[in-house]
Amino acid sequence: MRASTSTSASTAPGPFVVVLSPAKALNERAMTSAQSEIVRVSTPRFAERANALAACAKKELSAGKIKSLMGVSDAIASLNAKRFQTFEKATKKPCVLAFDGPAFKHLDAPSFTTVDEVEYLQRHLRILSGLYGTLKPYDDVAPYRLEMGTKWAAGDAKDLYEYWGDDIANALVDDVEALAKESNSSTPFVVNCASQEYFKSVKLDVLKTRGVPVYTMTFPGPSVYAKQARGAMVRHCVDAKVRAPEDLKTFQGVDGEWRFDAKASTEFNFVFTRGAAAKTATAKRPASATKKTLDQSKRAKAGG
Numbered sequence: 011m012r013a014s015t016s017t018s019a020s021t022a023p024g025p026f027v028v029v030l031s032p033a034k035a036l037n038e039r040a041m042t043s044a045q046s047e048i049v050r051v052s053t054p055r056f057a058e059r060a061n062a063l064a065a066c067a068k069k070e071l072s073a074g075k076i077k078s079l080m081g082v083s084d085a086i087a088s089l090n091a092k093r094f095q096t097f098e099k100a101t102k103k104p105c106v107l108a109f110d111g112p113a114f115k116h117l118d119a120p121s122f123t124t125v126d127e128v129e130y131l132q133r134h135l136r137i138l139s140g141l142y143g144t145l146k147p148y149d150d151v152a153p154y155r156l157e158m159g160t161k162w163a164a165g166d167a168k169d170l171y172e173y174w175g176d177d178i179a180n181a182l183v184d185d186v187e188a189l190a191k192e193s194n195s196s197t198p199f200v201v202n203c204a205s206q207e208y209f210k211s212v213k214l215d216v217l218k219t220r221g222v223p224v225y226t227m228t229f230p231g232p233s234v235y236a237k238q239a240r241g242a243m244v245r246h247c248v249d250a251k252v253r254a255p256e257d258l259k260t261f262q263g264v265d266g267e268w269r270f271d272a273k274a275s276t277e278f279n280f281v282f283t284r285g286a287a288a289k290t291a292t293a294k295r296p297a298s299a300t301k302k303t304l305d306q307s308k309r310a311k312a313g314g
Contacts, residue, residue, distance in 0.1 A: 024253030025190035027136045028201035031208040033111030048125050051150050056143040064097040090155045106147035113241030138208040140170045159207040179216035202226040203240040228281045
C-alpha cells in the first residue's frame with residue numbers, strides 16, 4: 011500500500027480533532043485497489059489493551075451473555091460471540107471503511123480519491139471505541155461489536171468506562187497538542203460529534219486541566235438525522251479544511267439541509283437546525299432512498 015508522506019499547504023492541519031462514535035453495522039469487504047493506493051494502514055494506539063479485552067471477552071461473553079447484555083437477536087449475539095472466538099485470526103480493515111452506519115455513510119470516506127484527503131482525515135478524526143479506546147480512521151481493526159455502555163465487568167474494571175479511565179482523554183489531548191505544535195498554534199481544541207454514551211468515556215476534567223476546550227455539535231430531531239449530520243460534519247471538516255471553531259458554523263449538510271442556529275447556540279455548544287431545504291431534498295430523492303432513511307429512523311428508535 012502506498013501513500014505520500016509529504017504535507018502540502020492544502021493539508022496543513024488545524025489544531026483539533028473531531029470525535030465520532032463507531033457503528034454497529036460493519037462492511038467487511040476488502041479495500042479496493044484504488045483505496046489501497048492512497049491509504050496507509052495504521053495500528054491502533056491501544057492495540058495491546060484491545061487484544062487483552064478481546065481475550066477476556068472470548069472467555070466470558072457467550073452468545074447468551076451477549077444477547078442479555080446488548081439486547082440483540084440470537085443471530086447477532088451468535089455472530090459477535092464468534093467474532094471474539096476468532097478475533098486473533100480475523101481479517102482486519104481500516105475502521106473508517108469498515109464502520110457502515112448512518113454517520114459513516116454521510117462521511118463517505120470511500121469516496122476520497124487523494125492522499126491529501128486521507129491524510130487530513132487521519133490527522134483530525136478520532137473514533138471512540140469500547141474495544142479499542144480511540145481509533146484513527148485508518149487503523150486496522152478486526153470485526154467486533156462492543157458498545158461503550160455495555161454493562162460488562164471487563165477484567166478488574168466494573169465497566170468499560172472504568173477500564174479506559176483517563177486514557178482516552180489523555181490520548182486526545184496528546185493528539186491535538188501535537189497538531190498545535192505542527193501548525194504553530196497555541197489553541198488546540200476538540201470537536202464533539204459523538205453520542206452521549208461514547209463521549210462519556212472522555213474525561214472532561216482531563217481536558218480542562220490540560221487547557222483543551224470542547225465544542226459540541228448538536229443536531230436536534232430524529233436520531234437518524236443527527237447521526238447522518240455528525241458524519242457529514244466530519245466530511246465538512248475535510249472538505250473545508252477547518253482550522254478554527256468558527257469554520258464549523260458554515261456546515262450545511264449533504265443537501266444544504268442544516269443551518270447554524272446562533273440563537274440556540276452557546277460558546278461551546280453549536281446547534282444546527284434542519285430546515286426547509288431538508289424537505290426539498292427529501293422530496294427530490296427516489297422513493298427507495300426516502301424509505302431507507304425512514305427505515306433507519308425506525309431502527310435507531312428501536313436501538314438497532
